[in-house]
Amino acid sequence: xxxxxxxFYKSLKISLDKRSKYLRGLIVKTLLSSGRGHxxxxxxxxxxxxxxxxxIITFDPKKPKLKNRDRVILSKGHGCLALYAILADxxxxxxxxLLSFCKFNSNLGGHPESFKVKGVETSxxxxxxxxxxxxxxxxxxxxxxxxxxxxxxxxDGEINEGSIWEAALSASKHxxxxxxxxxxxxxxxxxxxxRDILNIExxxxxxxxxxxxxxxxxxxxxxxxxxxxxxxxxxxxxxPSITICHTIKGKGLAFxxxxxxxxxxxxFKNNDIIKMQKYLNNxx
Amino acid sequence: MREACLNTIxxxxxxxxxxxxxxxxxxxxxxxxxxxxxxxxxxMEGVSEQSIIxxxxxxxxxxxxxxxxxxxxxxxxxxxxxxxxxxxxxNLPVRLIGNGGGLVYAPLGPxxxxxxxxxxMRSIPNIKIIVPCDAYEMKKTIxxxxxxxxxxxxxxxxxxxxxxxxxxxxxxxxxxxxxxxPKKYLFISTGIASQIALEAAKYINxxxxxxxxxxxxxIKPLDYKTVRSIIKKVKKVIIVEEAFKDGGLGxxxxxxxxxxxxxxxxxxxxxxxxxxxxxxYGDQDILLRHNKITIKNLxxxxxx
Numbered sequence: 001x002x003x004x005x006x007x008f009y010k011s012l013k014i015s016l017d018k019r020s021k022y023l024r025g026l027i028v029k030t031l032l033s034s035g036r037g038h039x040x041x042x043x044x045x046x047x048x049x050x051x052x053x054x055x056i057i058t059f060d061p062k063k064p065k066l067k068n069r070d071r072v073i074l075s076k077g078h079g080c081l082a083l084y085a086i087l088a089d090x091x092x093x094x095x096x097x098l099l100s101f102c103k104f105n106s107n108l109g110g111h112p113e114s115f116k117v118k119g120v121e122t123s124x125x126x127x128x129x130x131x132x133x134x135x136x137x138x139x140x141x142x143x144x145x146x147x148x149x150x151x152x153x154x155x156d157g158e159i160n161e162g163s164i165w166e167a168a169l170s171a172s173k174h175x176x177x178x179x180x181x182x183x184x185x186x187x188x189x190x191x192x193x194x195r196d197i198l199n200i201e202x203x204x205x206x207x208x209x210x211x212x213x214x215x216x217x218x219x220x221x222x223x224x225x226x227x228x229x230x231x232x233x234x235x236x237x238x239x240p241s242i243t244i245c246h247t248i249k250g251k252g253l254a255f256x257x258x259x260x261x262x263x264x265x266x267x268f269k270n271n272d273i274i275k276m277q278k279y280l281n282n283x284x
Numbered sequence: 285m286r287e288a289c290l291n292t293i294x295x296x297x298x299x300x301x302x303x304x305x306x307x308x309x310x311x312x313x314x315x316x317x318x319x320x321x322x323x324x325x326x327x328m329e330g331v332s333e334q335s336i337i338x339x340x341x342x343x344x345x346x347x348x349x350x351x352x353x354x355x356x357x358x359x360x361x362x363x364x365x366x367x368x369x370x371x372x373x374x375n376l377p378v379r380l381i382g383n384g385g386g387l388v389y390a391p392l393g394p395x396x397x398x399x400x401x402x403x404x405m406r407s408i409p410n411i412k413i414i415v416p417c418d419a420y421e422m423k424k425t426i427x428x429x430x431x432x433x434x435x436x437x438x439x440x441x442x443x444x445x446x447x448x449x450x451x452x453x454x455x456x457x458x459x460x461x462x463x464x465x466p467k468k469y470l471f472i473s474t475g476i477a478s479q480i481a482l483e484a485a486k487y488i489n490x491x492x493x494x495x496x497x498x499x500x501x502x503i504k505p506l507d508y509k510t511v512r513s514i515i516k517k518v519k520k521v522i523i524v525e526e527a528f529k530d531g532g533l534g535x536x537x538x539x540x541x542x543x544x545x546x547x548x549x550x551x552x553x554x555x556x557x558x559x560x561x562x563x564x565y566g567d568q569d570i571l572l573r574h575n576k577i578t579i580k581n582l583x584x585x586x587x588x
Contacts, residue, residue: 114374122345123373126365132335133370136342143324144346163366166335173329 009258011218012248019054020046020222021283024252026085026098028276031268033099037110040250040262041155042081044186044219048245049074049086051225052151052182056233061091064118070148071121071137075130076155076184077111078264083120084108092119128161130154131181135171138179138240149233150179157189160198165210171240172211180232181212181242184219186249192260203244212242219245253279286440288419289381292426293351294318297325300430304343308333308354333358337366337378344376349430355389356382356398356439360405367435372410375434385415385439386475386526387562387571394561398439403531405437406504413504414457415439415475421449421501428457441476441526442568448482449499460507464489466496466518469586472511473524474500474533477577481524484582495586503533508540515541515548522553522586526577529556553585 016024023046031037049072053059057070074083081101088095093107100106107116111125122133134152141148158164171179185203187194194200207214215231217224228243249263250256255275265272294317297303305318306327319326325348329336333354340350352359359367359382371378382398389396405413414436416422422440429436436457448463463482471481478499488495498514500506515521523534534554541549557575564574572578 122341123369126369128334129338129366129370132338132366133342133345135335136339136344137346138342139327139339140343140346140348143348163334163338166332167338169332170329170335170339 009248012220012246012251014218014220016220016252017222020050021252023050023082023085023089025280025283026088026095027081028253028280030081030084030098030101032273032276034101034103035268036102036266037081038078038264039253039256040186040188040259041076041079041264043251043253043256044247044249045079045082045153045184046085046251047220047222047225048153048182048184048247049082051222051229053086053090055226056229057151058148059090059119061087061119064092068146068148070151071134072151072153073121073124073130073134074112074153075124075134076127076153076158077124079153079155079184080108080110080112083112084117087117087119090119093117127155127158128163131164131171132167134179135167135174135176138171138176139174141178142174142176148178151182152179153182153184155189156183156185156187156194156200157197159183159200160189168207168210168212168240175238176240177237179240180229181240183242183244184247185244186247188249188258188260188263190263207242207244212240213237214242214244216244216246219247220251285416285419285422285443285445286383287443288423289426289438289440290315290353292423296427296430297322300349301325302347302349303430304340304348304350306336306340306350306352308336308358310353333363334366337363338370340378341366341370341374341376344371344378345374349377349379351379351381353381354383355396356385356401357396360398360401360437364404367411368408371435372408375410377433378435379429380435380437381440382437383440385441387568388442390562390567390571391565393565394563397562399527399557399562400531401437401439402503402525402527402533403535406531406536410434411504412436412457412502413439414502416441416501417475417478417499418445418447418449420447425457425501432457439475445476445479448479458502458505458507460510461499461501463497463499464495466498466514467494468519469495470498470514470518470521471495471524471582471586472498472500472521472533472537474503475526477524477526480572480577480579481582483579484586487579487583488586500533503536506536506540511537512540512545515545515551519551520553520586521551522555522582524577524582525556526572527556528559529554530559532556555582555585
């Protein structure tokens with residue numbers, strides 16, 4: 001862990017408020033019901049999505065295709081448990097439906113599909129697709145002179161994909177200041193730590209050299225996320241922007257935090273189930 | 285054919301504000317008229333084909349009709365996943381126009397020769413595959429694509445083909461087209477193979493009017509109704525395609541026949557490319573000859 005990461009890691013250990021714990025509780029219930037899921041990858045995302053839906057974006061759960069809605073694409077589709085939790089919480093579908101996750105007739109699969117889940121803009125799962133689609137949407141908004149914004153949530157492992165950097169070039173070329181990338185930088189991908197598998201640093205310089213306005217925040221700090229995203233709406237940049245959100249994989253579940261083995265589980269051991277149930281009991 | 289294609293897109297775009305053109309890194313001057321007159325809807329995004337497909341998806345989701353043009357192999361091979369997920373899974377009205385279908389890029393070698401494109405695209409749900417035989421059919425096809433639902437792959441052949449489809453006025457997506465009605469023999473073909481099949485049929489018919497040609501401008505979905513009904517009536521059928529025999533037009537017809545027309549399977553012969561990389565160069569005509577996709581071989585095989 002380099003010095004920057006050490007600093008951020010310490011600051012990321014902040015305690016979570018009731019709402020963050022509640023949303024994580026929905027995820028844990030979903031995990032327990034289905035017996036599988038991307039645990040760590042969803043937990044790191046909760047505050048990013050929470051702030052977007054609670055404070056930033058325009059949407060109407062009763063009219064998911066509302067013309068002037070802001071578009072959110074979860075490009076790291078495997079983090080969908082966090083997205084499902086916030087969409088259910090906002091009333092796009094019932095919270096009860098969360099318990100059907102990955103079951104035969106469910107609308108909620110292991111990756112989100114736009115023609116099944118209200119509020120999902122595009123189906124994702126295979127990594128490296130969301131940014132280019134978002135670039136297309138942002139260009140469309142420019143052509144039509146529409147004022148809504150496009151938010152793309154990327155994973156850190158995901159930016160190993162070359163297609164991300166192709167799309168970044170186009171975003172920059174077209175000065176897409178209506179496009180905001182939120183990078184969930186939890187430092188862990190499937191096999192282990194990102195730095196050991198395919199180092200993506202220096203991240204800030206990289207995105208900056210691709211023509212993006214770059215900022216870096218604590219991705220679990222509600223106030224920082226809110227301030228950063230409010231700035232996005234206020235500041236005129238004439239370029240696309242990215243917020244590098246430093247996060248902890250598995251955040252909130254002490255036993256899963258910063259532990260690569262909690263990236264994905266296709267089944268849970270009894271011990272895991274007990275730990276998750278204990279988490280639910282503690283948050284009440 | 286390419287000129288007819290791009291020019292038709294330009295003319296349509298002048299009237300229809302939903303039409304967008306996206307190229308990768310096409311030759312200098314391509315679509316200058318579009319670029320100069322409708323710059324807001326003209327995009328040349330460089331050698332970034334995967335991203336281009338994603339961008340087209342985003343634009344289509346917002347109500348536009350993107351026409352994407354680049355070399356066929358770069359579209360079908362490199363962007364396979366983007367085409368499957370970003371376009372076809374969402375059944376979006378993106379038109380993918382592949383330059384150099386078949387053996388057109390013979391001198392440029394196996395990286396550029398799109399001989400597997402039909403097999404690749406046929407495997408994807410929702411997409412339609414159109415392989416016009418000349419510039420007239422291409423023009424009509426492009427005109428018909430504007431309001432067509434879902435994604436379409438359009439294969440461009442070489443330029444300067446003889447016009448063989450204009451006197452029929454029957455050019456429609458998903459409809460087959462009899463260039464000559466058959467009596468005893470029938471060529472079923474697509475793309476510029478229909479040009480060769482037509483000449484072969486004319487040669488055979490010099491003595492006696494026996495041989496017909498059924499051109500399938502759309503190979504997915506296939507006009508099975510016409511295909512099956514005519515196969516029943518003739519003695520011998522040769523399917524001709526400038527593509528791998530595996531997975532293309534012939535495969536599609538045989539798949540359908542194995543379910544519905546088993547007793548007529550004995551009539552079917554096929555001419556196309558073997559499933560191997562082409563190690564020669566030259567030009568399209570040389571490689572067509574090398575692979576026996578010629579008027580002489582077609583007529584010889586039919587009369588054998």
